[in-house]
Amino acid sequence: MKVLIVDDDIIDREMIRRALQQGQVDITIDEACTVDEGIVIYDKNQYDVVLLDYRMPCRDGIEMVLELRSRVRDYGSAIIMMSSSEDETLAIECITAGAQDFIPKSEVTASRLYRAVIHSQAKFNLERELRQSYIKVKQLAESDSLTGLANRFLFDEALKVAVANNKRRKHTLALILMDIDKFKFVNDAHGHDVGDELLKTLVARISRCLRGDELFARLGGDEFAIMVTNLESADDSSIIATRLLKTLVEPFELARVTLSVSMSIGIATHPGNSINSQDLFKNADIALYRAKRLGRNQVCYFEEAMQKEFMHQYNLEAGLSHALANEEFDVFYQPVFEPNTAYLVGAEALLRWTYNGQNITPDEFIPLAEKTRLINSIGRWVIRQTVQQLAIWNENQARSMSMAINVSAVQLEDPDFAKYIGSVLLEFNVDPASIELEITETALLKQNEISLAVINNIDSLGCKISLDDFGTGYSSISHLHNFPIDIVKIDKSLIPKDIHDEKRKALISGLVGMIRSLHLNIVAEGVELEHQVELCKQLDIERVQGFFYSKAIDNQTFFDRYINKSS
Known part of the structure; x- marks a missing residue:
């Protein structure tokens, strides 16, 4: 039999030990002088009986009873509470808390203690069987016998x-x-x-x-x-x-x-x-x-x-899920200009989807494509289409254009993404430096080891990396030096619509100065008014795009309006 004695009084512990050893059974005894020490020892061993003093410093023995009885571990061990007090109310409190017996220390003798141990064990075993029966009945009452689900x-x-x-x-x-x-x-x-x-x-x-x-x-x-x-x-x-x-x-x-x-x-x-x-x-x-x-x-x-x-x-x-196979996607292009010369320097590729005769906005279908991971195949299709289109447009151009392509955070989790981009560039003989992959600040917030490696691999290809929608919600200067960013696209919300909005002018002026000090290129998005173009000129912003110049248009219109004309 294994017994744990928990009592802060060394004399009482010795008295109990001697009384137990006078019995006829083979017995192993461990001791603890506090509740906390007793719990540590109890957790490391299996005991048949715990003899526990009621009154101890820091924590009373009844706290140990409550803690042991709250554990699953096959309902623990039989517990006998001891106290110098002979108060019957105290005895009832101990039994109610989960002890099997209560002995006043004045009554501790070899025979009394031995009988208490035997009776407590028998009582404890009966209680355990009743508890197990209750649990089984409860499970039968609350669970479905066929599936194991709740009923x-x-x-x-x-x-x-x-x-x-x-x-x-x-x-x-x-x-x-x-x-x-x-x-x-x-x-x-x-x-x-x-x-x-x-x-x-x-x-x-x-x-x-x-x-x-x-x-x-x-x-x-x-x-x-x-x-x-x-x-x-x-x-x-x-x-x-x-x-x-x-x-x-x-x-x-x-x-x-x-x-x-x-x-x-x-x-x-x-x-x-x-x-x-x-x-x-x-x-x-x-x-x-x-x-x-x-x-x-x-x-x-x-x-x-x-x-x-x-x-x-x-x-x-x-x-x-069938849009690619059904050829329902199309790529539109918004031209990008130098504000001082109004010279065409590039385009941004923007995906469009026509479904059942309706134009579905990117705000609707891009989150769905990301959720279903269809964005990976759709994104690869966009890259192939736009790189091929750029190769055609630049074929007879005296000055090559750049192409900006939006990239989702989900695409950055594809370890082979950069490799695919490289293969497409090689297939159509396009200079990697003419491709700008646009990443939002939200995507950078979600970066992990894979996406960080993908970003660095794209940079190693020689492609430009553009930070899109800068200034909307998650702006962090740390992004500009923690990642290989080449271009910052200032969101249209920062560009003043009111010509007299001096506060917003000061804000964008300071922002441009900060970005330029990091030797990064700047693109202003959403330029719609003439005074906005003039502001971009004053701030020496390299490139602009927006409805003032053109909305996004299909490839044939783009070719007729800009490429064929310049040729």
Whole structure:
């Protein structure tokens, strides 16, 4: 038997040790003189019994009882509390806290202590068995036996608590209800064993696409629910809904059959669609009913506006995946000029997408392309198109133009990105120095070892690196010397629209001076008015672009207006 004695009195510890050693059992005894020391020793060993003094300096023995009983570790060891006091209230407090017995030190004898140890162990073992039975019953009551997910009872209780907490935290909570389409047909045609296998495989797939902090439950049959808390906005639930639909794209390879499966999904949010958990569940159920009525394999929101926005984003994402193959992209070019001579010195390539007869703005489709990682293939297509176009335009030009190409932070995570750029430059025999890769300050904030290496590799190719939108939100002077920046593009928001705006003039004048002191070139974006052009001349800004000169135009118009004319 292994025993731990925790008592600050060395005489009492020795008395207890002698009493224990007079017993008939083989016994190993460790000692500690404080609660903290006792916990350290306890954590390193397994003990059958802990003999614990109630009154000790710094921390009382009852604190050690509470700490040991709060741990999972198979509910620990049997605990016997001891005290110089014979107060019955104290004894009850110790038993309530989790001790198996209480002995006044005045009653400590070899036989009394031995009986207390034996009885405490027997009592402790019984308590442990009861606890384990309780845990098993609790698990059976709160979990689904087939999938291991939370069941309807646990989910309902957790939803009530989450909605109550959400009222205080003022975040968005989303309830997602899901129903497997035509699941009855699976059971009828292939048997319930196949249906059960499908449910378990489906649960495994969905679990892999979740963040891990959601509550995922099987409500019964083929009905499931997911509760997502702490969302910044209701729109964030659409990301999860999209992932859920994507998990079902691939067929399910089961033991005896391969099945293609779809789900209907209904979503409601708190506080947007409800004031309590009952309303939230009811509204999500209504949304699920609408999804089924629309033809299944659908996501429906209870709120009409959210439904429209989700469908718009979902359709755009679906269209984006085929846009390259369907040749729906086009590159427009905005000319760049020297302000003093009005001489054409370059162009910025700007991507355009026409989908179902509509012009989709870059602000809409670029974030989607980044989220789906389609930006990598789209970005490579843009580079190839623009480098080839530049080669054609510069073929008979006396003075070569430059080409500015926007690069996403996602593209910078592609280790082969710089290598691809180099291969395209070689294929079309284009001078790397004539290519300017535009990177936003936001992209630099997200940089890691891979993206930093990619930026340095682009610089090693001989291409210019341009810091785009300088002066909008994340401006940091450190970017200008921590990265191989060649060009700074001053955002149009810094260029004064009012000719009398002296404060903004002073700001841009100081900014230009600072950038020039770092020996970097400057491009002013969004130049729309004549007095803005004059200001750029006064500040000796090398290059300008904006509606004063031209909006972005297609390649044929660009050629007719600028290239053919100069030829």
